[in-house]
Amino acid sequence: MKKYLAVFKINLLNSLTYPAELVTRSAMILLFMWIFFQLWRITFTAAGSDIINSLSLRDTMWYLLLAETLELGRPRLARVISEQVKDGSIAYLLNKPYNFLLYQLSSGLGESLPRMGMLFVLGGAQVWAMAGPPPDLVNWPIALVALAGAWLLHFCVNALIGLSAFAVEEVAPFEWIYQKLVFILGGMLIPLDFYPVWLQTIAKSLPFAYMMYGPARLFVQPDPVFFTQIILGQLLWLAVLGGLLVLVFSRGMKRLAINGG
Amino acid sequence: MLRELKFLLSLWKTNLAAAMEYRLAFFSQSIGMILNDAVYFVVWIIFFDRFPSIRGWQLTDMFIVFGISASAFGLAGLLFGNAFNLGDIIVKGRLDYYLSLPRPTLLHVLASRVVPSSFGDFLYGFISYFASGQFSMGGLGRFIIAVALAMTVFLAFLVLVQSLAFWMGTGGVFTSMAINAIVTFAIYPITLFNQTAKVILFLVIPAAFMGAVPAGFVKGFSWSTLGLMLLGAAGFLTLAILVFHAGLRRYESGSAYQTEV
Numbered sequence: 001m002k003k004y005l006a007v008f009k010i011n012l013l014n015s016l017t018y019p020a021e022l023v024t025r026s027a028m029i030l031l032f033m034w035i036f037f038q039l040w041r042i043t044f045t046a047a048g049s050d051i052i053n054s055l056s057l058r059d060t061m062w063y064l065l066l067a068e069t070l071e072l073g074r075p076r077l078a079r080v081i082s083e084q085v086k087d088g089s090i091a092y093l094l095n096k097p098y099n100f101l102l103y104q105l106s107s108g109l110g111e112s113l114p115r116m117g118m119l120f121v122l123g124g125a126q127v128w129a130m131a132g133p134p135p136d137l138v139n140w141p142i143a144l145v146a147l148a149g150a151w152l153l154h155f156c157v158n159a160l161i162g163l164s165a166f167a168v169e170e171v172a173p174f175e176w177i178y179q180k181l182v183f184i185l186g187g188m189l190i191p192l193d194f195y196p197v198w199l200q201t202i203a204k205s206l207p208f209a210y211m212m213y214g215p216a217r218l219f220v221q222p223d224p225v226f227f228t229q230i231i232l233g234q235l236l237w238l239a240v241l242g243g244l245l246v247l248v249f250s251r252g253m254k255r256l257a258i259n260g261g
Numbered sequence: 262m263l264r265e266l267k268f269l270l271s272l273w274k275t276n277l278a279a280a281m282e283y284r285l286a287f288f289s290q291s292i293g294m295i296l297n298d299a300v301y302f303v304v305w306i307i308f309f310d311r312f313p314s315i316r317g318w319q320l321t322d323m324f325i326v327f328g329i330s331a332s333a334f335g336l337a338g339l340l341f342g343n344a345f346n347l348g349d350i351i352v353k354g355r356l357d358y359y360l361s362l363p364r365p366t367l368l369h370v371l372a373s374r375v376v377p378s379s380f381g382d383f384l385y386g387f388i389s390y391f392a393s394g395q396f397s398m399g400g401l402g403r404f405i406i407a408v409a410l411a412m413t414v415f416l417a418f419l420v421l422v423q424s425l426a427f428w429m430g431t432g433g434v435f436t437s438m439a440i441n442a443i444v445t446f447a448i449y450p451i452t453l454f455n456q457t458a459k460v461i462l463f464l465v466i467p468a469a470f471m472g473a474v475p476a477g478f479v480k481g482f483s484w485s486t487l488g489l490m491l492l493g494a495a496g497f498l499t500l501a502i503l504v505f506h507a508g509l510r511r512y513e514s515g516s517a518y519q520t521e522v
Contacts, residue, residue, distance in 0.1 A: 024434050031442055038453040043312050170286045172378070173293020180300035189304050194311050 003098050004106040011110025026118040029068055033123050036064050037130045053193040059220040060191060061131035065123045066216040067188045070147065071179075073116030074154045075108035078178075081162025082171040085252075094253075101249060105155055112151065135220050142227050143219035149234035153211045156241035163245075166252040186212030193217075207237040268364060269372055273340060276375040287377045294381025295388070298331055302389065316452035323450070324393030325476045329404070330447045332386025333411035333471055337419070338379025341371040344416050348423035348436050357514050367420070367505050390479070400479055407475030410490045414470040417497035418443055420505055427508025439466075447472035467497055 015022065044050065044057045055063065081104060084090040093100055124134060161174045168174075183189050186208035192200050203209050214230035280287050305327070309320035337344055350356060350370060359370045390396060390404050422439040429435075446468030454462060462469040470493040478486045 021434065024438075028438055028441055031438075031445060035445060035449055035453070038458075039315070039449065042315055042453055046312065046315060168289075169283070170289055173289055173297070176293055176297035177300060180297055180303075184300065184303050184307070190308055190311075195307060196310065199307070 004102050007098075007103055007106040008110040011107045012113060013110075015111050015114040022114060022118050023122070026072075026115065026122050029065075029072060029119045029123040030126055032068055033061070033065060033126050033130070036068075037061060037127075040064075053191075054221070055191060055193055058132040059135075061127045062135055063191055063216045063220050064189075065120070065127050066143065066147070066219045067186075067212050069116050069119045069123060070150060070154075070212060070215065071182070071188055073112050073119050074151065074158070075111045077104060077108050077155065077158040078161035078171055078175045080104075081159060082165035085163070085165035101159060101245065104159060108155060109151075135222075139219055139222045142222050143215055146215035146218050146227070146230050146234070149231065149238070150211045150215045153207055153234060153237055153241060156238065156245050157207075157211075159245055160241070160248060163248050163252050166255055182208050182212055185209065187216070188212050191217070207233075207241065210234045210237055265365065265368060269368070272369075272372045273375075276342070276373070280375050280377050287380070290378040291381035291384070294335075294378040295385045298327075298382060298385040298389075302327055315450050318450035318452045321393050321395055322476060322480075323448075324389050325395065325404075325479050326450075326472045327448055328386040328389030328393065329407050329411050329475045329479065330386070330444060330472055331382045331389060332404075332408040333415050333475075334444065335379040335381065335383030335386060336408060336412045337416050338376035339383055340375075340412075341416055342374035342376040342379070343371050344419045344423075345376065345436065345440070347371070347420060348426040348431075351423070351426040351508075351512070352430060354514055356509075356512060360512075366509065367502065371416070371420070395480060399482070403479045403482060406487075407478050407490070410494045411471045411475050413494040414467050414497050415443065417494070417501035418467055420501040421497070424501070424505045424508045427511050442466050443468045443471060463493070467493060470494070470497075 040057055040060050044052065044060075050056055052060075081090075084093065090100075093103065096103075128134060157178060158175075161171050161178060164174060165171050185203045185206050187193075187195075187203065192203050192209060192213045195203065203213070210230060210233045214234070218227055218230060302323075305320065305323045309323065313319065343350065347370065356366065356370065359366045359373075362369065386408065387404075390401070419436070419439065422435055425435060443466050446462055446466055449472075451459065451462070451469060451473035459469065470490060474486060474490055474493070477483075478490060
């Protein structure tokens with residue numbers, strides 16, 4: 001485990017080396033939160049109500065902040081892994097005394113944490129000014145637990161997409177479609193609570209809701225029963241997607257041809 | 262002028278031939294992008310199903326705005342693909358190649374690359390317009406004009422922002438922020454924004470010229486709207502060319518060995 005901790009620390013320090021760049025890259029969230037606020041402020045006014053499907057404007061904005069933080073802060077592992085497969089540099093990683101997947105997980109986490117932290121701080125300050133104070137601090141730990149589970153689910157899917165480079169030339173289309181499925185079925189742009197009931201049922205039976213909606217919803221309105229549902233759902237999907245990832249990786253290793261030079 | 266047009270046509274033909282060398286990748290990226298755009302648009306279908314009108318803006322308006330933005334974005338990528346990484350080219354000293362040839366530098370560098378997935382964006386825009394329920398042959402003609410002018414404004418904005426690399430020595434961060442800013446503002450209803458924001462959307466981040474204004478033109482012909490679009494396109498293009506050439510006077514060769522194919 002020490003080696004993975006070392007990889008994590010190196011990537012964490014690397015991300016923090018140029019703080020100005022970290023801040024500049026994270027500033028995008030200010031644009032998105034501002035637009036979301038304009039949209040939802042007018043929508044709530046047009047609906048003639050302070051509460052829509054048990055969410056207030058303030059709840060909706062903090063929900064969207066956490067969702068956006070998760071989306072913008074997750075590592076773009078699919079592209080990293082697919083480049084390593086296509087250009088053969090995966091060979092340098094495979095002959096090292098560590099597990100390739102755990103290496104990618106540690107490295108991705110080291111990159112993600114500072115970015116997500118900065119996104120949340122910048123976006124949070126803006127949302128506080130526009131919509132009101134954040135949810136009670138009591139909510140934060142359970143949301144963090146769900147956030148960790150969501151990050152791991154994202155990691156599994158991104159790694160699977162990256163490893164599809166063993167079979168296909170270009171993984172970008174899979175990445176785009178996955179992102180859009182998270183937008184829609186994960187409730188990234190619109191909370192699932194605003195969806196028609198039939199679509200909510202479909203969305204909540206798929207892993208995307210546990211990647212986005214679950215942690216964001218728990219952040220604004222924690223509920224012990226809902227928390228249990230989310231954690232159990234995340235564990236189930238982690239078992240499925242994690243198992244698939246290990247299987248795809250071992251099959252990919254058998255197909256891998258590395259040309260010397 | 263005719264000579265430059267012949268030069269552009271040759272460049273485009275060569276770029277297309279190069280892209281079609283990897284036919285499967287070209288078509289898979291194009292189809293993937295169409296699916297990506299279609300899935301993304303589902304968010305608006307869900308939103309307007311729940312909230313039918315936002316200050317007079319409805320789903321049919323979103324079909325047209327989305328269509329224009331997608332096709333304009335796609336056309337820029339197809340014809341002037343290097344507009345997306347001009348900043349990088351400047352910073353890495355790769356303008357040397359273009360400066361040594363007897364062709365207008367900016368035109369040459371912009372038109373030297375095609376982004377394969379852009380074909381999907383370009384096509385999707387037309388699909389979106391056909392699906393809007395407001396299709397007509399006259400409207401199609403106006404749609405084509407609108408896309409051409411929206412593309413011009415988008416291109417000019419990208420050149421303007423990335424020309425900052427001549428002075429700041431860095432390109433990548435601002436490029437992605439600029440693209441995100443203009444595209445995000447373009448595809449959200451303009452009725453969300455107050456007067457101050459609208460001034461910004463016309464004069465600073467010209468998203469209004471990429472979304473709302475051309476959409477209004479497509480819905481119904483008006484000399485004033487056409488005049489406004491032409492003025493916006495001419496104004497931003499002129500400014501972009503002036504700023505690029507002002508920056509070019511400061512450019513220093515990187516003296517790196519480079520191969521352009």
